[in-house]
Amino acid sequence: MNSSIVKTSLKPYNTFGIDVSAQKILNWKSEEEVEVFFKGGDRNVLVLGGGSNVLFIKDIDRTVVLNRIKGIEIINESDESVEIRVGAGEDWHEFVLYCLDQGWGGVENLSLIPGCIGASPIQNIGAYGVEIKDVLLRVEAVSRKDGRKEVFGNSSCKFGYRDSIFKRSHKNQYVITAVVLRLEKNRKVNVSYGAIQSELEKMGVDSPGIRDVSNAVIRIRKSKLPDPKLLGNAGSFFKNPVVTREKYQSLKKRYPQIPSYPVNDDQVKIPAGWLIDHAGWKGRRFENYGVHEKQALVLVNYGGATGNKIYQLSEKILQDIAERYGISLEREVNIIK
Ligand code: FAD
Ligand code: EPU
Numbered sequence: 001m002n003s004s005i006v007k008t009s010l011k012p013y014n015t016f017g018i019d020v021s022a023q024k025i026l027n028w029k030s031e032e033e034v035e036v037f038f039k040g041g042d043r044n045v046l047v048l049g050g051g052s053n054v055l056f057i058k059d060i061d062r063t064v065v066l067n068r069i070k071g072i073e074i075i076n077e078s079d080e081s082v083e084i085r086v087g088a089g090e091d092w093h094e095f096v097l098y099c100l101d102q103g104w105g106g107v108e109n110l111s112l113i114p115g116c117i118g119a120s121p122i123q124n125i126g127a128y129g130v131e132i133k134d135v136l137l138r139v140e141a142v143s144r145k146d147g148r149k150e151v152f153g154n155s156s157c158k159f160g161y162r163d164s165i166f167k168r169s170h171k172n173q174y175v176i177t178a179v180v181l182r183l184e185k186n187r188k189v190n191v192s193y194g195a196i197q198s199e200l201e202k203m204g205v206d207s208p209g210i211r212d213v214s215n216a217v218i219r220i221r222k223s224k225l226p227d228p229k230l231l232g233n234a235g236s237f238f239k240n241p242v243v244t245r246e247k248y249q250s251l252k253k254r255y256p257q258i259p260s261y262p263v264n265d266d267q268v269k270i271p272a273g274w275l276i277d278h279a280g281w282k283g284r285r286f287e288n289y290g291v292h293e294k295q296a297l298v299l300v301n302y303g304g305a306t307g308n309k310i311y312q313l314s315e316k317i318l319q320d321i322a323e324r325y326g327i328s329l330e331r332e333v334n335i336i337k
Pocket of ligand 2: 035127128129223234235236237238239240257259271272273274275277282294295296297
């Protein structure tokens, strides 16, 4: 059975700390509950994990369901690796810490990302050279149309940079109930992302293991990303744009110091944080909301801001970046209307 929560404010359930209300808030604690719920036909509910990638613009005139399906289970094990099935409602970072305790490698670069594991395949969470797609075997989901369970293998999820089928053709059509991952017992650590290497040097670590990499990532993240418990935010508000090499070369002529990362022979990724910073937005505060002072890609709520104000600020930034650089930024955060 679904258990109702009396309180209807969504403020505690979104890391931006936006105070809108929901008609009703429910918890799902098992896959069966989800199946039963949707067997009666499509239901217009909003599913949330940790609320760390959403911006609420107004009161939600439907039921909000918090996915709290727990459980970590080993389904296969060898000397080299372990396959584990994780309930969608498990907290991501606690799960990473659990893996470190077991000596299982593969998710250490993704330390300290907020939210639940059920949302991790939706935008293919990524940080410091690793994405969830690198360790994900399959996603278990329930169709919102008829309550039937479906399983999506890694390639069916069509993962890309901050992208998957769950943001495109399958958007709002499934509730993810579990994720199956394969982790390694003798992981060769990935320190390809420059900032990790320099942080490990500062820490005095020569031959890092998975826990050292996790600690380095945590230190880097804490130095620039605001803690949502102290300052409302949803991480990067925009995605880093991918442009043609030609476009990049023309920008480079105008802005010789513009950073870039190769994507393939024809395309490069440009850090949106640099574009926004260079356009003078970093640290700008408007009443009780603004652009974070240490990371221009992060919009913040200093307390009491409405989602609409933050959305309007994102509009202004989008327009300004388009006019200055001829680049259309795309929001990473899900705008919930
Ligand atoms: P929510 O915000 O609750 O939901 C996100 C979307 O998914 C919503 O549309 C929701 O309806 C849908 N959804 C949620 N759960 C389910 C489900 N079980 N089934 C179907 N739909 C569902 N992201 C990165 O990729 N890399 C980072 O480095 C990173 N750093 C961050 C740092 C900070 C400080 C913050 C606040 C956010 C950061 N994020 C990062 C973004 C965010 O943490 C991730 O996108 C995370 O996976 C969102 O999880 P969640 O449970 O909070 O999702
Ligand atoms: N930069 C600036 N000014 C800023 C911010 C960034 O000039 O204010 C430039 C710097 O040149 C810096 C470069 O941008 O070297 C990249 O910055 P950073 O390493 O902080 O990474 P990012 O591109 O801003 C991305 C992800 C993060 C992820 C980190 C680490 C996106 C949209 N964001 O940020 O993910 O944690 O890399 O891998 O891809 C998120 O998705 O919410 C998120 C936080």
